[in-house]
Amino acid sequence: MRKSIFTTVLALIVAAQAISNLEAQVRETPATLGLVQGGNPQGFLQGSDDNGVTFSTVPGQRGKPYAYSAIRGEGLDKAIRIDDRSEALADARALFQAGDYAAAAPAFGAVARNYALILGIPQNFSSEALFYQMESLKRAGKYADLAILIDAPVAKTIETKLGETYQKPHTFQKLWALYGAKKMDELKTALEAYQVPVLGEAKLLRTPNFQIMPTSELVQISFLRAKVYDAAGDKEKALEDYYRTFSLAFANNEFLAKQSMGAAMVIQQADPELASEKNKQPLRQMQSLAFTFSKFFGDSIMPDQFKKYAVRPEIEKKPEPKPEVKEGEAGKEGEAKPAEGDAAAPAAKGKGKGDAPAPAPAAKGKGKGDAPAEKGKAKGKE
DSSP: OHHHHHHHHHHHHHHHHHHHHHHHSOSOEEEEEOBSSSOOOEEEEEEEOSSEEEEESSTTSOOEEEEGGGBSEETTEEOEEETTHHHHHHHHHHHHHTTOHHHHHHHHHHHHHHTGGGTTSTTOHHHHHHHHHHHHHHHTTOHHHHHHHHTSGGGHHHHHHSOHHHHHHHHHHHHHHHHHTTOHHHHHHHHGGGBOOOOGGGGGSSSOOBOSOOHHHHHHHHHHHHHHHHHTTOHHHHHHHHHHHHHHHTTTOHHHHHHHHHHHHHHHHTOGGGGOSSOOHHHHHHHHHHHHHHHHHOGGGSOHHHHTTOSOOOOOOOOOOOOOOOTTOHHHHTOOOOOTTSOOOOSSSSOOTTOOOOOOOSSTTOOTTOOHHHHHHHHHHO
16 A cells, blocks of 8 residues: 555656646747748747748747748857857856766756757757756766767757867867776777877887877876776776876866765775885875875865875884995095004104015105005106
């Protein structure tokens, strides 16, 4: 009985949402057409497809079809002005500009649904809203939702109805959708187009270099390749790309900087050498990552398992190098002092008590303690 009641209530909720969507969906929208012949009539768009639009000069009255060839303009630049554009997009744009991507995504989605009647028009703002819904999902990290949306038939209008400005970012949206759908083999293949061919000395590199591209694009490609390596169990290569990502992302993509640092800490924490007493390098790397994360982004958003590492790493002190001994001073500093009661060797005279006769001087100006034979050799070299 309870199950039956629950099912009924759920059906009513779904039906209410469907009715709400139908009520919200625009049936006609004010617009102006620039006709090749016939001036610039004002009226209401009631529908569109790849061939043209349905347009009426009287609200609520069934409109008449106009082929795109009858409207001024070439290609995607058709003389069709839709009055609701700015007002319809205003709230969603404000959320996007404020960085509230989680809220902006459904707001843009509502615009795309409500103005579905204009999806066939070149440069229409319903397709534009759909594009920004995808971008908002990407920036909010909702990659699985992005994968579902990008496979919807309506997503094709981004490629066919919007201009060149949207196409490259949309290509990146598709890459993130592959990641969201966990299609790692397809993602790996797609990313190869952004790498420099591995030839000659490049074969010695741990990971292939990337082609020259804007930093905003490079951080995305680097992060996605890190995820491919990570999923394949190649942790060293993944770490290299995670480090590359957060090094570049600090200035232009805070979200990816956090994500890449977090992923790198997961790998570092799993290193069995982290607790080694002999090799402190893994611990220092982990501490450096966690400490940098806490300084830039704060402890409050750091996962609890990493907080204990968020300390400034201790730098290993190297032993001070011994001072260089100059030629001619070798016997002075380390020379043994005479025992108490012994006579010190005379410095001025060449002959001491009980000593063998000193050799004849080789030249005037001989310095104290110089070995004559070495002096003579040195002169020969000169």
